[in-house]
Amino acid sequence: MSSCNEKNSFNSANTQTKDVKAFDRDKTIGYLKRCLEFLPKPYESSDTHRLTLAFYSLSGLDLLGVLETEFTQERMNNWIDWIYAQQILPDENNPGTSYKRIYGLTREYINNKLRLIEIQNLMKGFAVSGCRASRLPFDASNLAMTYTALASLLILGDDLSRVDKSAIINAMKYLQKEDGSFTQTYQGMESDMRFVYCACAISYMLNDFSGINIDKVVQYIKESQSYDYGIGQGPGLESHGGSTYCAIASLYLLNKLDEGLLSKDKTIFWLISRQESGFQGRANKPPDACYSFWIGASLMILDSFEFIDYEQNYDFLMETRSFGGFAKCPGSYPDVMHTYMGVAGLSLMEESKKLDPALNISLKARKNLLKSVFKSE
Template identity: 50%
Template sequence: MTLAFFCLGALSLLGELDEQVTTENKKDWIDWIYAQQVLPTGQIPDPNEAYCGFRGSSWSGRKFEPTATTCSFQHYDSSHIANTYTALLNLLLLGDDLSRVNRQAIIKTIRKLQQEDGSVAPTYGSLEIDVRFIFCACAVSFILNDWSGIDIERTTDHIKRLQSYEYAIAQCPNQEAHGGSTFCGVAALALMNKLKEGLVDKDKLIEWCLQRQVSGFQGRPNKSPDVCYGFWIGASLDILESFTLVNCQELKAFLLECQHKIGGFGKDPDSFPGKISR
């Protein structure tokens, strides 16, 4: 689901989505996405209440039912908040009206995913809890125009606790600030209309972001620049109305160095697209 979003989103940004994906293929994509929707069982109480939304793929062999309105108990085939987020974006990119999305079920699940401290889990019972999933939950709530699944005040307070001595945002409390988690926190606050209340020091956060530009952007101090942070930190600065302070010529030159003849971008000039390096 997430890989589909990167492909469809990139084609849309390039103005090529309608050229590369036919009307028939769009319909097939939409049906495939809806077939990954985890729905209520229809029982009272409903055992799927904490598991609704979209899963990442059809790996489990579940029956292909793009028009289903209920499904069996999905404890071991749960939705994932990141896939719910990208599924909704995929549907919108493909021109769908979201009419088959069970909005109420998704919002109920988000309510179950939010923790007492304001953080959000990706799936019910997961211990992998960090700011990425706060952003996804906020984005889903924004897309569905329903914030009843999120405690906005608790979420805002949690993001404040994620801000380090550098005033940027870490994945979890008391951790190192990072470009990706900074975007997730800043974007979540913006979606909740809580930037003013949620940032400890906006000016120092902007300074931290600007200091990450070497040619491209690095994700943390003393790291090499990486293509992805052109988005994570660049988007953060744009939300903070400070992208005009970026040296765009240097950034563009770095990005073009990372584009290869075979197509696509590597993380840096020495990496091929798709190469995994740590």
């Protein structure tokens, strides 16, 4: 499957009106590099999402074209090894028999716990990661972290040869619910469009869709489309820019766009209607920097990106910049997620040939995927 067609380029030099700041690449590069080294104190509660935070920095630097010039190959190899250290592999030395030594529990409870451990031992993928380089007892694989881990490995030039691909695909069968949605962990509490996208992107990157029930995924997406033809996190929920992207990208990766969208034209209209200056995620909400990617990439996949107001989108993104990063909105502090999404949004306009909108990785990383997994150039 070829990447989505990109029809437009955008010269930021033509947008210097209203005293809007120009995009300072060097400061943004510095901000993303710092985020790879350490994160501010408010991020302490997000330590378990370290793989995703690393993806934002690595992919942002990749889109800016400086990953190889800013870091040595040895440094990138160390990151590759760290990512692989988070992979959950079979643990023959931890069969889970310790529950037999717990007193005061019913046999049914113990058997259920042993069954849970048995299934968890089958659930191989990439865990919510810390700094460790070895598996801890009862670690659980995580669908979102598996997606960002695979994407980061491709960005770093890895060929995915150390990924237990069949185990990940088989594990996903335990994460899909009857309604077609996915949870991020076995017996997880959340199941929605975010994890549908993760499952589809993982399957695409591993070139194997046998771990998901495609018909159920398509039906779940159909049922999640609202009266306004935006798409919510699930059936009956409000249309949202992030979940609309996840649904559209999933259908594209499944090659089911025509079948899955109830009305392509009306969905495009809903997406275009989200622009004020920048893009809002929901109707009657203020614009937010991250939706320059979520909405922009959705329109790019649907071959309708030319309908946005490039200049206003660019100006809004520049207004959210401070300390080298991008913030949610003007006047707020920057964070690594909005910084990455700001860079990705700019890539759709200024450097449109650098971003694959469906996988959310650079075309260079996608080329590595085609070479390493699909065995084609």
